[in-house]
Amino acid sequence: MSVPLLTATGLTRHYALPRTSLLRPAPLLTAVDNTSFTINAGETLGVVGESGSGKSTLARMVMAFETPDAGEVLFQGQNIHALPAPELRKLRQQFQMVFQDPYGSLNPRRPVGWSIAEPLRAIGEDENTNRRVKEALEQVGLHADAADKYPHEFSGGQRQRIAIARAIVTRPALLVADEAVSALDVSVQAQILNLLMDLQDDLGLGILFISHDLAVVGAICDTLLVMQHGKPLEAGRTADILRNPAHAYTQSLLTAAGVHT
Amino acid sequence: MLELTDYSVNFSAGAALRQANLTIKPGDRLGIVGESGSGKTMLALSLMGMAPDGATLSGALCVDGIDMTQRNEIEWQNIRARRVAMIFQEPMAALNPLRRVGDTVMEPMRVHEGLSHDQAQARALSLFEEVGIPDPAARLRQFPHELSGGQRQRVLIALALACNPALLIADEPTTALDANVAVLITDLLVRLSQERQMALVFITHDIAAVARATQDIVVMYGGDMVEYGPTAEVLKTPHHPYTKGLLDALPDPSRTTHDANGKRRRLPTIPGTVPQLQDLPQGCRFAGRCPVEVPQCAAQKPATQSFAVNRSSACHLNEGAKR
Ligand SMILES: Nc1ncnc2c1ncn2[C@@H]1O[C@H](COP(=O)(O)OP(=O)(O)O)[C@@H](O)[C@H]1O
Ligand SMILES: Nc1ncnc2c1ncn2[C@@H]1O[C@H](COP(=O)(O)OP(=O)(O)O)[C@@H](O)[C@H]1O
Numbered sequence: 098m099s100v101p102l103l104t105a106t107g108l109t110r111h112y113a114l115p116r117t118s119l120l121r122p123a124p125l126l127t128a129v130d131n132t133s134f135t136i137n138a139g140e141t142l143g144v145v146g147e148s149g150s151g152k153s154t155l156a157r158m159v160m161a162f163e164t165p166d167a168g169e170v171l172f173q174g175q176n177i178h179a180l181p182a183p184e185l186r187k188l189r190q191q192f193q194m195v196f197q198d199p200y201g202s203l204n205p206r207r208p209v210g211w212s213i214a215e216p217l218r219a220i221g222e223d224e225n226t227n228r229r230v231k232e233a234l235e236q237v238g239l240h241a242d243a244a245d246k247y248p249h250e251f252s253g254g255q256r257q258r259i260a261i262a263r264a265i266v267t268r269p270a271l272l273v274a275d276e277a278v279s280a281l282d283v284s285v286q287a288q289i290l291n292l293l294m295d296l297q298d299d300l301g302l303g304i305l306f307i308s309h310d311l312a313v314v315g316a317i318c319d320t321l322l323v324m325q326h327g328k329p330l331e332a333g334r335t336a337d338i339l340r341n342p343a344h345a346y347t348q349s350l351l352t353a354a355g356v357h358t
Numbered sequence: 359m360l361e362l363t364d365y366s367v368n369f370s371a372g373a374a375l376r377q378a379n380l381t382i383k384p385g386d387r388l389g390i391v392g393e394s395g396s397g398k399t400m401l402a403l404s405l406m407g408m409a410p411d412g413a414t415l416s417g418a419l420c421v422d423g424i425d426m427t428q429r430n431e432i433e434w435q436n437i438r439a440r441r442v443a444m445i446f447q448e449p450m451a452a453l454n455p456l457r458r459v460g461d462t463v464m465e466p467m468r469v470h471e472g473l474s475h476d477q478a479q480a481r482a483l484s485l486f487e488e489v490g491i492p493d494p495a496a497r498l499r500q501f502p503h504e505l506s507g508g509q510r511q512r513v514l515i516a517l518a519l520a521c522n523p524a525l526l527i528a529d530e531p532t533t534a535l536d537a538n539v540a541v542l543i544t545d546l547l548v549r550l551s552q553e554r555q556m557a558l559v560f561i562t563h564d565i566a567a568v569a570r571a572t573q574d575i576v577v578m579y580g581g582d583m584v585e586y587g588p589t590a591e592v593l594k595t596p597h598h599p600y601t602k603g604l605l606d607a608l609p610d611p612s613r614t615t616h617d618a619n620g621k622r623r624r625l626p627t628i629p630g631t632v633p634q635l636q637d638l639p640q641g642c643r644f645a646g647r648c649p650v651e652v653p654q655c656a657a658q659k660p661a662t663q664s665f666a667v668n669r670s671s672a673c674h675l676n677e678g679a680k681r
């Protein structure tokens with residue numbers, strides 16, 4: 098079998114809580130505890146759990162924004178947290194992220210084309226920038242002219258498309274989406290989920306898809322990791338977990354998500 | 359206890375609410391759903407006599423049988439505190455960060471009912487218990503930032519209940535909360551409505567929550583009430599194409615994710631987005647996005663058709679179905 102796109106092994110991350118006493122060391126909070134998973138090219142892994150369960154911390158470690166206290170992340174076989182800075186910078190074009198609030202990654206005072214090109218500039222790519230920005234816009238279903246408009250001229254759903262264009266402009270192999278559809282109306286949410294599936298089919302992207310909504314995760318993910326209090330609770334094929342959840346907690350997420358039941 | 363008749367809210371750009379008709383009786387639990395920009399908040403604010411400046415109001419809004427459309431702010435203030443209360447999406451924004459939450463909750467009781475400090479404090483304590491805040495005596499003395507999002511929303515519910523309203527309007531009360539906290543808050547609102555015989559208007563874009571919490575539902579689009587009926591029936595057999603579109607777009611965990619060829623299924627979507635007020639069609643607001651549109655739709659506003667005592671929809675294609 099070929100090497101998985103991404104393998105995370107035993108990821109663990111602690112944060113110091115505020116000290117309760119000057120005499121004692123600050124107590125530690127384990128935000129992510131000994132969590133392992135793999136993502137294959139062209140596949141989507143869903144991470145689901147209530148807020149505070151460690152999903153975003155996991156994403157930050159996968160993106161190498163944060164270093165784990167234990168465990169490692171192998172991206173295409175390379176330990177990203179052990180790479181020297183220049184090599185990590187080069188590798189970054191291979192993994193990109195989309196957030197819940199697209200405003201966070203779009204500069205309100207610049208045309209969106211400028212923001213979309215930002216990851217290209219970060220890796221020192223300045224040839225063909227315009228052409229690649231336009232290509233990315235068309236890939237997310239927008240007109241190339243959108244590059245010259247400002248963020249406020251777009252609807253929430255369009256802004257999320259722009260944020261996705263920004264994430265795919267470097268032609269990454271992995272996309273990390275943290276609550277990327279959570280703020281959208283159901284109709285727009287469906288459009289963006291379909292877009293992610295289309296991009297995946299066209300580009301062979303691996304996706305780490307994070308959400309608190311088990312119904313949403315169920316619609317797009319091949320495999321699933323359910324987290325609670327930083328710990329992996331169950332993992333497996335999405336269809337199996339949805340049909341037959343092993344934990345009452347997973348069942349409660351299903352109940353929260355259900356209309357059709 | 360509350361009735362809207364052909365009630366409209368007009369801005370220079372267009373109508374944010376168009377000829378709304380609605381009756382709310384004591385103890386009713388009514389859900390209001392629709393994409394953002396459908397006019398849900400405008401409806402909620404209207405029921406509170408808080409339509410924004412620049413709006414022209416028409417039609418009738420009766421509270422306890424009295425038409426309030428021509429009443430002044432003082433009369434509305436009295437209604438707001440004692441008959442109709444509201445909670446909002448963002449609990450942090452609605453609480454004064456520099457005040458202890460107990461003081462915030464006690465204020466309306468002292469102002470509107472003239473309770474003494476001790477009386478108000480006793481009532482605040484029992485309200486905190488009623489809305490499920492653990493260790494209520496200690497919480498009264500805390501500041502908003504010391505509470506979690508779910509606890510803050512409970513404090514706001516306690517504040518809304520301070521003067522025993524007959525109607526509670528909750529505008530997206532769970533949108534800013536986590537899924538499982540959202541379920542607890544929704545269930546709390548239902549319990550309070552039942553125990554107090556208090557009517558509840560529950561506004562949300564979370565259809566799962568509406569399904570669990572309400573008896574009747576209004577579906578809004580572009581400022582129109584496009585469908586109304588018992589929640590379970592509307593969700594099961596929607597009549598209006600917009601309602602159908604919304605329900606189809608919801609991911610369904612019980613549905614297989616791959617088709618017979620092993621290809622991953624796409625979700626059904628409603629094409630396009632909700633237009634701005636000035637761009638809404640003059641006829642059916644959903645024209646231009648509707649999959650079953652006929653030529654008259656864009657020009658002519660469809661009449662609201664009743665199908666049963668408690669069920670209606672406004673769609674030209676329903677007209678043939680009218681008995
Ligand atoms: N930078 C940080 N410093 C301290 N605690 C943090 C930090 N980031 C996250 N946490 C804590 O770690 C836990 C997991 O948080 P997070 O990964 O954001 O969860 P989720 O994304 O599932 O909501 C939470 O208890 C959170 O308060
Ligand atoms: N003060 C205002 N002036 C003009 N238009 C407004 C004002 N407030 C809201 N609108 C418009 O009214 C419509 C309905 O808005 P709203 O009731 O907030 O929708 P919802 O709560 O369903 O998202 C939208 O098109 C919005 O832009």
Ligand SMILES: [Mg+2]
Pocket residue numbers: 152153154275
């Ligand atoms: Mg998070």
Ligand SMILES: [Mg+2]
Pocket residue numbers: 398399400
């Ligand atoms: Mg609103």
